[in-house]
Amino acid sequence: xxxxxxSASSSYLPWTRRGNDNGWWPLTSSRRxxxxxxKLRVAASVENRKMELLKCIQDTERGLxxxxxxxxxxxxxxxxxxxxxGGHPISLPKLDGTWRLQYTSAPDVLILLQAAATLPFFxxxxxxxxxxxxxxxxxxxxxxxxxxxxxxxxxxxxxxxxLVSAKFKLxxxxxxxxxFQEITVQDINISEExxxxxxxxxxxxxxxxxxxxQFLRAFKAQIPVRDPGRESVGGLYYxxxxxxxxxxxxxVGGGGVFVFTRAQSLY
Numbered sequence: 001x002x003x004x005x006x007s008a009s010s011s012y013l014p015w016t017r018r019g020n021d022n023g024w025w026p027l028t029s030s031r032r033x034x035x036x037x038x039k040l041r042v043a044a045s046v047e048n049r050k051m052e053l054l055k056c057i058q059d060t061e062r063g064l065x066x067x068x069x070x071x072x073x074x075x076x077x078x079x080x081x082x083x084x085x086g087g088h089p090i091s092l093p094k095l096d097g098t099w100r101l102q103y104t105s106a107p108d109v110l111i112l113l114q115a116a117a118t119l120p121f122f123x124x125x126x127x128x129x130x131x132x133x134x135x136x137x138x139x140x141x142x143x144x145x146x147x148x149x150x151x152x153x154x155x156x157x158x159x160x161x162x163l164v165s166a167k168f169k170l171x172x173x174x175x176x177x178x179x180f181q182e183i184t185v186q187d188i189n190i191s192e193e194x195x196x197x198x199x200x201x202x203x204x205x206x207x208x209x210x211x212x213x214q215f216l217r218a219f220k221a222q223i224p225v226r227d228p229g230r231e232s233v234g235g236l237y238y239x240x241x242x243x244x245x246x247x248x249x250x251x252v253g254g255g256g257v258f259v260f261t262r263a264q265s266l267y
Contacts, residue, residue, distance in 0.1 A: 046084050050246055053077040057103035057259060062127070064113040071105065078248060078257060082240040089173040090239050096134035099247050099260035101127040106256030112146070123149040125157035129247075129258075130266055139169035142178065145266060154190055161187040171236070175252070179234045182224050 056074045060066040066074065104110065109127070116124035125147030133140025143166075149159030163184040168176045236252035247260040 042084075046081070046243070049077065049081040049084070053081055053246075053259065054102070054261075060103060061117075062101060062109075062113060063104045064110055064117060066103075066105075074103065075257075078240070078259075081246075082248060085174065085241050087173065090170065090176075090242060092133040092136055092140065092170075094242055094244065095131050095239070095247070096140075098128055098130045098263045098266050100263040101129070101258065102261055103259040104256055106251060106258065109256070116148075121150055123151060123157060123159075125149065128263060128266060129260060133168075139167065139176070142166050142168050154188065158187075159189050160185060166234075168237070174239050176237050176239060177234055178237055 053074070056070065056077045057063070057066075060070060060074075101109075112124055116122050127147070128143075128145040130143045130145060131140060132142070144164040146162040146164075147158045147160075148162060149155060149157055154160055161184075163186065164180065165182050165184065166178040166180040168178050171177045235255070238250040238252055239247070240250055241248040245262040247258075247262075249258040249260070250256075251258075
């Protein structure tokens with residue numbers, strides 16, 4: 001604990017308690033300098049660990065094509081960075097915002113990426129997690145956001161959006177419990193080819209064709225995840241590391257790891 005006392009002189013020195021001594025002693029500039037130097041070294045070490053992790057996950061297609069050797073290196077880099085969390089509680093204001101998925105070993109996400117890689121009629125674009133908890137103290141909302149498309153029918157990569165919404169609450173210093181609420185399909189962006197079929201540019205657009213285009217663009221389907229009167233599907237999620245631009249998470253129970261980086265706000 002540190003306190004600052006102002007003496008009658010023109011120079012002001014912070015004072016600190018020395019060990020178990022009952023007296024107060026001036027905190028010299030050399031001690032302040034050592035503390036500052038230590039903080040700088042730790043910050044530099046953290047940045048190096050983050051760069052090493054991001055380097056390890058390059059060219060893995062968000063984890064889809066990662067080899068066993070790469071997964072081993074990534075796990076080592078993850079554990080090394082997680083060590084700087086120091087058991088501190090998660091900061092909800094810092095967690096608030098949009099995070100872009102860079103890597104995962106979660107089977108349910110890898111199946112989605114595998115389908116996009118093998119099926120010619122299905123594409124998966126960017127995947128995000130959006131936390132809404134800035135002014136909360138015990139939890140908030142989280143949305144898993146998947147951009148996807150069907151070539152020739154929808155725009156490339158961002159033809160439509162799949163939202164999986166959940167409430168979450170803090171259950172320990174760094175564990176959150178998710179209660180899934182609903183699945184939504186929205187933001188349908190049809191391709192120019194499909195628009196030309198529905199309403200050819202060389203012909204006058206009829207009322208019906210315009211209504212079809214408007215319906216597709218405004219289409220939104222919502223599917224509740226839980227049955228009325230029953231507990232919603234949930235899961236435990238460990239936020240193993242968080243700073244201003246990197247978020248690491250682990251789905252408890254062998255559900256895989258996640259590496260996110262800060263992204264621009266969505267919605």
